[in-house]
Amino acid sequence: MLASGSVLAETVLRVGTWLPPTNAQNAVVWPTWAKWVEEATEGRVKVTIENTSGHPKTLFQAVEDGVYDASFSFNGYVPGQFTLPQIVELPGLGAGAEASSVALWRVYTSRLAKANEFEGLELIGMFTHGPGQIHTREPISSLADLKGKKIRVGGGVQTTLGERMEVTPVGAPAPKVYEMLQQGVIDGVFLPVMEQKVLRLNEVTKYLTVLPDGMYMGAFSIFINPDFMDSLSEQDRAAILSVSGEKLSAMAGRAWDAGDQEGYAAAEAAGVTINRVQPGSPMAVEFEKLTAGMDQQWIDSVKDRGVDAAAALAELREIARNYQAPVAK
Template sequence: MIRRNFLKVAGALTLGMSLSTTAMSDTVLRVGSWLPPTHAQNAVVWPTWSKWVEEATEGRVKVQMEYGLGHPKTMFDLVEDGAIDASFSYHGYVPGRFKLTQGIEQPLLGVSAEAASVAHWRVHNKYFAKAQEHDGLEVLTLFTHGPGQIHMADPITSLADLKSKKVRLGGGVQGELGKRLGVTAVGAPAPKVYEMMQQGVIDGVFIPMGEQKSLRLKEVAKNVVALPGGMYLGSFAMFINPDFMAGLSEKDRAAIRAVSGEKLAAMAGAAWDAADAEGLIAARDEGVNVTEVAVDGPMAKEFQGIVEGMDEEWIESVASRKVDAKAALEEMRSIARNYGK
């Protein structure tokens, strides 16, 4: 009897240790985010990728989200230092480090975020990766948000009305646009825009249409000017700590990379496109005055004149990166404009 009970206990302990070892063998991949959980990046993009990762690694790698980790510009350092394993951020928040990524942001591209994101990723790999702007990180993918538009507290009838207005700019190409438009630039991360608008700290913001819903701008930015193709696109990266990847088996590293890259770029871009469509509906339902500018309308022509020469300025600005920026820009636009055809 004593021996039988001992064997039972020993068996139970062995089983428990086995289950514990199995559970502990699962790797948790901690992803940090700075946008609210309801935003498309957190509600669609990361959850979809997380599912892909878990399926591709047969459950050996599980993704855990962490929110409220501070200013988006710190995400690059947090991942590089290993405080979190992966994250994403907007390149424009780190001026000086990321210059080549502004190629996709240049005005007048006139495509969806999905098309732009795929072009962004392909051209990065062919032309820009060797410049090592993301040194210290492994890039999972690059993508863009949808067309940036003009969101104001008060209506405008021409772009000249923006002169001296206090406008929140997120960096990157927006900075150059702000200079050319004569606005008083105010820097702040996107999640702060609602509060700044509500308090009258700023008169408006250049940002995609989706933020009318996700950041509740429909309550404070009651006038939107939507230029055809938008004013610019915003460049983002999703990235992971190289040491974290090195700690995985080669099989799991390959699995994660297989569900990242262009596949992830297209999915992320499409999610932001869908968020823009939802934002437009939400804005109209809330009574926001949305002015959709005609392609040949006076304001569209005004904008074309304002941005003249920006391509050449960007190409000159990245000369030190030792890449063929002119060829890259041409190929990027060709890929984006022919995407899906």
């Protein structure tokens, strides 16, 4: 009777997720956070993880509607709605995913959240993948070689980069990329190096072009249903928040950073040609010229949000570039 009473008292927190099981988010981030939540609530809240095959852009609405209690998605999949998180995607950040994720969380929550872009949801984490690079079926010797090529573009700052490169953009969620490359629907893709392993791009792209600071960072949000949080005791709500926020954001970024290292290893093992573009080289200079003015373009695009975008951008870059990961105890 005591055992059944314990089960009845348990609250289940349903997480909707996507991407392959081997992706860092599903292999590391969600299981780690689930363990943290269960420990912090002393077992009163149990996290279950459910895979969805739908487009990840629908997860924002699915959590708001209570289909899932929590989830994550790439902000760029919903054009025009989440413009402020693009602050971390702008070229030239020069930091890894953990540093960028912490910087995004701190600056978004302190300076940008008042714009209420995530109305109907409660943010519990924000993170980025590692620097986006260029994966192609054929070699490129300059960015001009991409003109007219069919390139899968995920949204956000990638869209602006694609426009400036004059590629033929093709929209699709990341899990569809392997099939599109295999069938010749696209000639290449902008994604972090992790995907050489996770999405098996090392089987369908034989050339990887790595720019010094990457092309961009991809911004993701982790969110939870406010009604679910309100249904909890104050103690359990506080417990969940104590293992979320910056702690969750840093852990996610760290996991995605580690995924990039595995991606490089997979690419090398498969014989993918990796062109590591050196700072000051013709292609690096070409990229700098191509991206000139993008900071101001983004600042102008968010003028209606009622935030000091320029100050937020300067603070985010300072945090990311000076970030030092806490020493593990």
